[in-house]
Amino acid sequence: MISVIIPAINEEKTIGSVVTIAKANPRVTEVIVVDDKSFDNTVSEAKLAGATVITSTKIGKGASMRDGLLVSSQEIVVYLDADLGKLNADAINILTEPLVNEQADFVKARFSREAGRVTELVARPLLSLLFPDLSQFAQPLGGIIAGRRTFLQKVSFEDDYGVDIALLIDMHLLGARIIEVEIGEIVHNMKPWHQLTRMSKEVSRAILARAMKLSRTSLDDLETISVIRDYMDDAIRDTIRQLRKMAVFDMDNTLLQGRFIELAAKSFGFHKDLIDIVTRNQDSYLITKHIAKLLKDKNIADLLSVADAIPLVDDAAHVTKVLKERGYVVGIITDSYDCIANHIKIKIGADFVMANELEFSQSIVTGEVKVPSYFCRSDTSRCNHNFCKSNALLHATVAHNIDLRSVVAVGDSENDICMVRIAGIGVSLCSSNEALKSIADYRIDEPRLAQLLDFAN
Known part of the structure; x- marks a missing residue:
């Protein structure tokens, strides 16, 4: 009934527990780990926990998500992060219930964790400016999602950090019914500080590319976007200077x-x-x-x-x-x-x-x-x-x-x-x-x- 797809790279310490939680759900018929050419024991740990493991065709989370969708078989598809050190055992049921009950076509997880800098300084301001209907989502960059195969097959999976925000916008543009559900507290690895600048650029690029296709941007908008990105870069630099x-x-x-x-x-x-x-x-x-x-x-x-x-x-x-x-x-x-x-x-x-x-x-x-x-x-x-x-x-x-x-x-x-x-x-x-x-x-x-x-x- 449900396919669970887990993109992974070098997550040997957590992948087994994530797979185990997915396998324990009676509604889940397959758990597919898409390995992004890990150098550690991610593959062996995933197989030991009972997952089917394939190797991604291209480095990048988006490619892994797309590969997983192609080899999966069920109409309802759940994507989980591989680095989850803590996940509610009932999270998959919470994510998929609106799909099973025909209340939604795409579901994003909301969870207990302080929003990151890229969400607060880039994603939310840009969504408020260009896609105000989506600014309500607490974790627009979150990768824990569920959706109908028929909709997921119609969207584009970005190959970089823009993949999650791009999916949200694409689903919105397709007219999918989107809701956000609370799955409780999660624990996972925060993005390394050096990746924040790159992440902010790739997220803003994904949002802007979709806005421009709809002719939703003006010169004033572009100037505002530039200010937002400059602010993000300054904030990152200030944070980095304070780090040991x-x-x-x-x-x-x-x-x-x-x-x-x-x-x-x-x-x-x-x-x-x-x-x-x-x-x-x-x-x-x-x-x-x-x-x-x-x-x-x-x-x-x-x-x-x-x-x-x-x-x-x-x-x-x-x-x-x-x-x-x-x-x-x-x-x-x-x-x-x-x-x-x-x-x-x-x-x-x-x-x-x-x-x-x-x-x-x-x-x-x-x-x-x-x-x-x-x-x-x-x-x-x-x-x-x-x-x-x-x-x-x-x-x-x-x-x-x-x-x-x-x-x-x-x-x-x-x-x-x-x-x-x-x-x-x-x-x-x-x-x-x-x-x-x-x-x-x-x-x-x-x-x-x-x-x-x-x-x-």
Whole structure:
């Protein structure tokens, strides 16, 4: 009788409970999770809970919603968010009752939560100006909805943050009977701060595009819209300035235009040994231990001379300075050695380093290395690796009392994937790793960091 569709990306912690609630409803005949190429265990958790899982044809919530509609079979369709940490067990009945009783064609959920900035500063003012009949809705940008297939098949699913407001307007323009129902309190992840400006632009674009098709806008309206968006941008910037923020960088091939251990291998003549260690071992801990032995009997001056021979990304110091002026704590998280990372930290003016600790005696490398516990997997880890930079990042955010959503993480390789994925803003820099590029929020394809300043406000 009812199809439930759940667009999802990297929601392994909540997707199972959302699917379970949907499956428990006797009216629900199918639960379809449309996975947006998640990098975590979202797919396995959804399948374990009993959902049918398909992969979205295109990155973006709107595409996932459209794909789910195409493969679903029932006349009544419910869309749920995948990140719901708390949802009323009766929510699906509340959403669909007006449809079952022929009282509505499209139903939006109203729930107990303070309206977000984009709703208050962009959506509501624009709806009041251009679509006043819709300004009554408490959560016009909410994604928890239900509708008749016959109506949903006639609307356009935007591929960005404008999808939910666009559906509301399109349903209104189709003459659908629209009501809003109270489903109680929900708990879900708030949008990261860096996405608010983009969200406001995409929401306003969706509203304006539909108004212009109806010739509902004048030059005065456009001027008002511009003022609204400028106000939103200013409000976001003011909020961001008050946040505690962090920027973390990988070192090799990110801050440095090369890898320390590779140049050391060539300089000290152990390149073949290095290749043997990497190819013969799968365990990153063992690789780290074995490579350290290759540096035995080298002194600190030998190592720093190798580091100095690798050029820095030429604007690293400047970008670090600007980030710190904007209130960022700047750090280096690397699986290289602390003596090298601290040397680079001083060069660029960073605040902290998290790295493997190479052991010295009388300034000579002993061949031993300590892997700090902050790299190790714990109960708070966000991945399944025993040793991972993402664990170090979590440790750093706790130590500096900074929300993970207020972190920018930059890396280039497979070892950076988890760190980049869990940060509020994940950036791939000159990466050849397709997995890293696919999960990063931004890609920089030249060895310069200046582009960071465009979105790290």
